[in-house]
Amino acid sequence: MMLKKNANYIFPNWNAPPNVHAVMTTRLGGVSKLSFDSFNLATHVGDDLKSVLDNRHLLKTELSLPAEPFWLEQIHSNIVVEASKDLILPQADASFSNQKNVVCVVMTADCLPVLMCSTDGTQIAAIHAGWRGLESGIISNAVAALKTTDLIIWLGAAIGAECFEVGDDVRDTFLKKSADYAKAFKAHEKGWLADIYALARIELAQLGITQIYGGEFCTVTDAEKFYSYRRDKQTGRMATLIWRT
Numbered sequence: 001m002m003l004k005k006n007a008n009y010i011f012p013n014w015n016a017p018p019n020v021h022a023v024m025t026t027r028l029g030g031v032s033k034l035s036f037d038s039f040n041l042a043t044h045v046g047d048d049l050k051s052v053l054d055n056r057h058l059l060k061t062e063l064s065l066p067a068e069p070f071w072l073e074q075i076h077s078n079i080v081v082e083a084s085k086d087l088i089l090p091q092a093d094a095s096f097s098n099q100k101n102v103v104c105v106v107m108t109a110d111c112l113p114v115l116m117c118s119t120d121g122t123q124i125a126a127i128h129a130g131w132r133g134l135e136s137g138i139i140s141n142a143v144a145a146l147k148t149t150d151l152i153i154w155l156g157a158a159i160g161a162e163c164f165e166v167g168d169d170v171r172d173t174f175l176k177k178s179a180d181y182a183k184a185f186k187a188h189e190k191g192w193l194a195d196i197y198a199l200a201r202i203e204l205a206q207l208g209i210t211q212i213y214g215g216e217f218c219t220v221t222d223a224e225k226f227y228s229y230r231r232d233k234q235t236g237r238m239a240t241l242i243w244r245t
Helices: 049-062 131-135 138-146 168-177 179-184 196-206
Strands: 020-025 080-082 094-097 104-108 112-118 124-129 151-155 185-188 191-194 211-214 238-244
Touching (some): 020 112, 094 104, 104 112, 112 196, 124 131, 131 138, 138 196
Parallel strands (some): 104 124, 151 211
Antiparallel strands (some): 020 238, 112 151
8 A cells, every 4th residue: 555645744764665654744734723733633732622533533534544543641651562452542652563454653742753663564663752761761672572673763753953952860861871872962051952863873773773764853943844842832742653554
């Protein structure tokens, strides 16, 4: 199945097998009103519930999704769960599947969405990677769940390296893990600027994963296309989805 191109979506430019399908939404193309205009997909941010459900229906219809996405209650953890009909809104920040027509999804508005698929196209995962999740090993846990490092990675839209101000505490907690993380931080008048894409790439490199794509967006500076919690506080959420056929 070939996904129809639509300017309201971002389609990863990566080397995934043809049976693996992936997409990230933008804030464009939905029915939500200010300040959630217009394609908010989150039910927990204060938006009108009917608008969110209408947006989710639009998402499923426009992308011809094979099933309802496996939504998570994201808690900035390192918890990874297998996507299953038996679980309804589990508290976790990543899901994976080796089954056909299962749609893994995460929602973000500055945090980093990470998609994974195995090179043979049999396994997929979607990860919500804020700095807390990255520090506590959400990527490593997802790789462990897939039981292979023979993976292809796409890094979706997140806060850019020139906008992510953090304090000494955040930098120190990463440096305690590995000195490699020092290169992901740049001195700034208010502390440090952190490169969330670099933080993910460093962990992936430590795992021996080299096929990494994406990482060219900034949710904060592109207000027309992206929601940003850091910029707007009350705002919607984008969704990043992956499934296999």
